[in-house]
Amino acid sequence: MSVPLLKIGVVLSTMAMITNWMSQTLPSLVGLNTTKLTAAQGGYPDRSIGVLPANPEESWQVYSSAQDSEGRCVCTVVAPQQTMCSRDARTKQLRQLLEKVQNMTQSIQVLDQRTQRDLQYVVKMEDQLRGLETKFRQVEENHKQNIAKQYKAIKAKMAELRPLIPVLEEYKADARLVQQFKEEVQNLTSSLSLLQQEMGAYDYDDLHSRVVSLEERLRACMQKLACGKLTGISDSITIKTSGSRFGSWMTDPLAPEGDTRVWYMDGYHNNRFVREYKSMADFMTSDNFTSHRLPHPWSGTGQVVYNGSIYFNKFQSNMIIKFDFKTSTISKSQRLDNAGYSNTYHYAWGGHSDIDLMVDEGGLWAVYATNQNAGNIVISKLHPLTLHIIQTWTTNHPRRSAGESFMICGTLYVTNGYSGGTKVYYAYHTNSSTYEYIDIVLQNKYSHISMLDYNPRDRALYGWNNGHQILYNVTLFHVIRSEQL
Numbered sequence: 001m002s003v004p005l006l007k008i009g010v011v012l013s014t015m016a017m018i019t020n021w022m023s024q025t026l027p028s029l030v031g032l033n034t035t036k037l038t039a040a041q042g043g044y045p046d047r048s049i050g051v052l053p054a055n056p057e058e059s060w061q062v063y064s065s066a067q068d069s070e071g072r073c074v075c076t077v078v079a080p081q082q083t084m085c086s087r088d089a090r091t092k093q094l095r096q097l098l099e100k101v102q103n104m105t106q107s108i109q110v111l112d113q114r115t116q117r118d119l120q121y122v123v124k125m126e127d128q129l130r131g132l133e134t135k136f137r138q139v140e141e142n143h144k145q146n147i148a149k150q151y152k153a154i155k156a157k158m159a160e161l162r163p164l165i166p167v168l169e170e171y172k173a174d175a176r177l178v179q180q181f182k183e184e185v186q187n188l189t190s191s192l193s194l195l196q197q198e199m200g201a202y203d204y205d206d207l208h209s210r211v212v213s214l215e216e217r218l219r220a221c222m223q224k225l226a227c228g229k230l231t232g233i234s235d236s237i238t239i240k241t242s243g244s245r246f247g248s249w250m251t252d253p254l255a256p257e258g259d260t261r262v263w264y265m266d267g268y269h270n271n272r273f274v275r276e277y278k279s280m281a282d283f284m285t286s287d288n289f290t291s292h293r294l295p296h297p298w299s300g301t302g303q304v305v306y307n308g309s310i311y312f313n314k315f316q317s318n319m320i321i322k323f324d325f326k327t328s329t330i331s332k333s334q335r336l337d338n339a340g341y342s343n344t345y346h347y348a349w350g351g352h353s354d355i356d357l358m359v360d361e362g363g364l365w366a367v368y369a370t371n372q373n374a375g376n377i378v379i380s381k382l383h384p385l386t387l388h389i390i391q392t393w394t395t396n397h398p399r400r401s402a403g404e405s406f407m408i409c410g411t412l413y414v415t416n417g418y419s420g421g422t423k424v425y426y427a428y429h430t431n432s433s434t435y436e437y438i439d440i441v442l443q444n445k446y447s448h449i450s451m452l453d454y455n456p457r458d459r460a461l462y463g464w465n466n467g468h469q470i471l472y473n474v475t476l477f478h479v480i481r482s483e484q485l
Contacts, residue, residue: 227361227408227409227410227476228409228476228477229409229411229476229477230408230411230413230424230427230438230440230474230475230476231440231475231476231477232440232474232475233424233440233441233442233443233461233472233473233474233475234472234473234474234475235443235445235472236443236445236463236465236470236471236472237470237471237472237473238445238468238469238470239280239283239284239469239470239471240283240284240468240469241467241468241469242266242467242469243264243266243267243464243467243469244266244267244467245448245450245466245467246267246268246301246351246450246451246464247264247265247266247267247268247301247450247451247464247467248264248265248301248302248303248451248453248462248464249262249263249264249265249283249451249462249464249469250262250263250303250304250305250453250455250462251263251280251305251455251457251458251462252305252306252307252308253306253359253455253456253457253458254306254307254308254457255308255457260278260279260280261276261277261278261279262276262277262279262280262282262283263275263276263277263305263310264276264277264283264289264469265298265301265303268298268299268300268301268351268352268353268450269297269298269299269300269315269351269352270297270315271297271298272293272294272295272296272297272298273291273292273293273294274291274292274294274310275289275290275291275292276289276290276291276292276325277289283469292325292328294310294312294321294323295321295323295330296314296315296321297314297315298312298313298314298315299312299313299314299315299316299317299341299342299352299354299355300313300346300351300352300353300354300355300356301351301353301450301451301464302353302355302356302357302358302367302451302453303357304357304358304359304364304453305325306359306364306384307384308324308325308326309322309323309324309325309331310322310323310325311323311357311364312357313341313354313355313357314333315352316341316342317335317341318335318336318337318338318339318340318341318354318355318368319333319334319335319336320333320334320335320336320355320357320366320382320387321333322384322387332385332386332387333387334386334387334388336355336366336368336380336389338370338371338372339354339355339366339368339369339370339378340354340368340369340370340371340375340399341354341355342354344369345368345369345370345375345399345400346399346400347399347400347402347403347404347405347418348400348401348402348403348417348418349403349418349419349448349449349450351450353450354368354369354399355367355368356368356405358405358406358407358453358454359407359453359454359455359456360407360408360409360410360454360456361408361409361410361456362381362407362409362410363381363382363384364381364382364383364384365379365380365381365382365407365412366379366380366382367379367380367405367407367412368380368399369399373394373395375398375399375400376394376395376396376397376398376399377394377395377397377398377399377402377405377412377414377428378392378393378394378395379392379393379394379395379412379428379430380392380393381430391430393428393430393433395412395428395435396435397414397426397428397435402414402415402426403415403416403417403418403422403449404418404449404450404451404452405452406452406453406454406461407454408454408456408474408476409476410429410430410431411427411428411429411430411431412427412428412430413426413427413438414426414427414428415442415449415452418444418448418449418450419444419447419448419449420444420447421444422441422442422443422444422449423439423440423441423442424438424439424440424442425437425438425439425440426438442472443472444465445465445468445470446465446466446467446468446470447465447466448465448466449463449464449465449466450464450465450466451463451464454474459473459474459476460472460473460474461474
């Protein structure tokens, strides 16, 4: 842009010099030494200066202007009236001078045209440069935004991976522990082999105690490997679409190998019939089932099948009933003292869901609320044979504010609702009697969750979502502390 602008400056300076020369030199050449300057009317609107002779009829009149309204240089020469002396040498000189002035006027016009053309080129180039500058700025801003997004994504991923560092350290310790177990087993195997060769060389009781101790430690190790802290829940998998808006379905976590029966209960009250499907495949593809009639209608959707029996809350009571499918009889019933029922302390969605029974790796649980705990959630560990309470924990979470809940490895996980956007946001750890707020997204594909239970054998959450039977896979962090073994 600097070269065209410099060119314009040179042109304008040249035009000003020519005009100045014409206004000062031309009168002296034609003998007009006596001049009088007059201003144009209106306060110099056209910036013109008139050079007037003493006798206008006998002399030339020269008018000059440095610039007109369109920015061009203008020079005007008015010849005097023709006289008898028009052919003398002075007249000839004036004519020659007039021709020179006309030539200069033409040159100035050509120069003005070129200047205007250059000016348009400069203006066009300026617009293009400004547009290019804007595009470069946009590219730079977009690049910064992309870098910021990438940095944010990397930072989030690092935040997710950072907790794995202590977990990996624990796994290193676990590997050493397993190696220690392996060495002990090898030593015991060698000792037993030698014992067979040399009877009496070793104390059998001492050797047996070492075997029992190792077996217990291995069992504890395997139990801890099965447990962990919930860190993620997959999107839901729709298994089947059937039944009403509310209901429950499940499999038995203690069923023997090869037993994949599915249990199905439609509705949350005034129903006694439990459907039994032979397998998950039958449940998904057919309506072939066996119907079991319970002696009492159930209440809510918090039933659970555990070790061949169904545990449920009797309708309009706080009575827990254990019904044996094999004998079709009630094997045990027990009141859950002080527990609210009949929609006193239900989940947020209602449905007589005052008492929720569930199982995890540790056994049978009941989740409910009492007046003594101001309607907040109470957790009780139940004996599966007698239904007696083994231990109870009181929490500070209101029962009616919970959408649903489930147990994993002795920790109660509570959702923030049952419709719309749902997440697991509260966790109570019974092993330490502490709680924390978490943020784990729970997909609510069909907008109304009325049942959510964990199956420790399948490592999955079973859900009833607005007439759809669904499954969620869960992600657990497994941490073994060797000092606890």
